[in-house]
Amino acid sequence: MSNVYYKRYEGNDPEVLSLLAKELFEHIVEHEDVELKKEIPIKVHFGEKGNITHMPPQSYNGLIDALKDREIDTSYIETNVLYRGSRTTKDNHVALAKDHGFTQIPIIIADGNMGEDVYEVEINKEYFDKVKLGKTYADYDQILVTAHFKGHAMAGFGGALKQLAMGFASRSGKLAQHAKLKPSVKGKKCTSCGVCIDKCDVDAIHIEDHAIISSDKCIGCAGCIAVCPTGAISNDWNGENFREKITEYAYGASLNKSHIYINFLTNVTKECDCIGQHLDIIAKDVGVFVSMDPVAIDAACLDILQKNEDEALFDKGRTTLEHAKRIGFGSLDYKLIEL
Structure with a gap:
């Protein structure tokens, strides 16, 4: 059974969220004896151009401070997107990130200028023998994986697992998840x-x-x-077994790593932050969650959201969690601990 800690906050003030994220990070490091590495990047989503409901840069100030207080080097880290947009190439991606205010620390685009920098991780699972990830991710044994928990048209929901899967994958890895063709x-x-x-x-x-x-x-x-x-x-966006493929890529991205996962369950929208337009908020804000287990933290967020709002909300994302159980990845049994 995995522990999932959370702080309740029915609001979306980024300064408050920043403080809560810092408190939760420090709590899990202390109470689960997490050995922190000397360099820990922060995996984020910068939001597509025109999207205003992604997590704003101020939300990460507390985490940045917590790392710097420990003299840990940090940076933002991301990969380019598969589709054509403002985050397709490294230069445009970095420019958009800075436009959105992500200027506190350096920015790393892990898969190169156009997604060509790749390293492979052998997993030998049902759909993939190997997964293709952004090359720079190989340099880090520990990453602070932050996710804005919200909906996604194909995945059902986007949280820690999707951050690992799509967020760590190179362009070729993203294509492999999305399409059979x-x-x-x-x-x-x-x-x-x-x-x-x-x-x-x-x-x-x-x-x-x-x-x-x-x-x-x-x-x-x-x-x-x-x-x-x-x-x-x-490419064919309606590739077969998309949600199961996400699970296997997330497994590969976390294999032999000691990542820490933080989910922001706030500003919940039906669609992903990759949508470059105004998105309506569809659920009440809940708070911030932290765990060492990406499966458990996503399961906890989905469970509490469905309990509060609608038991069918984002339910097709259960496929991702169920496949995790089948391949022995993470735990669907969790202990939810409110601080």
């Missing part, structure tokens, strides 16, 4: 410019009436998606 080209949007050909390292693309991707040669790196100037290249 390789990228495809929308002929009417393709201008036959050849940029994708120059980007492809395995000569999987050629031009006929428009760009054609060879499914036999394509390795699913998704670099062509990032560089296409017209957005003609995309």
Whole structure:
């Protein structure tokens, strides 16, 4: 059984949330004898351009202070997104993060300029033998994984597990989770410019009436998606067993690591912070949670949210938790401790 600690707070003032997160971090370090490393990045989501319900940078000040008080080096760490947007490339991603106020500490984009920097972790599970993660994550044995717990159209909910899965994955790893198929080209949007050909390292693309991707040669790196100037290249977002694949990627991202997990159960929206527009709040704020177990902390957040709001809310995300149990990852048995 895993411990999940939380502080109740029915509000969303980032300064208050910052203090609560710091208190919870210090509590779990002391009460679970967590050995802290000399360098601990903070995994965050900077929010897509136009989104205002992601966790604001002030929410992390307490955690940053807690690490600096211990003379622990820290930084923000993230990976680029798979889709075309303001966070597709490193430079644009960092610029957006700073635009949103994430300027307190350095920013690391773990998978390089366009998601090409990869390291693999062997897991030998049902859907993946190996997972592909942002290369810089290999440099750290411990990361403070923070998540804004909210809804997600495909995953059901986004919390610690999705932060590990999508947030740690390289572009090719994100594609592997999302799709059974390789990228495809929308002929009417393709201008036959050849940029994708120059980007492809395995000569999987050629031009006929428009760009054609060879499914036999394509390795699913998704670099062509990032560089296409017209957005003609995309992937199948409705890939099979998406939620189970998230679980296995999260398992790989946490394997042999001593990550600490903090969930902010506030500003709960139906959709993800990747949506670059106004999102309505659909539930009352609950507070801040911390655990050493990503499965337990997500289960606790989902349980308390459903109890407070609607027993069916985000329920398809249960698939992710159930698959975790099947593969021996984390624990669905938890002790919820209010501080």
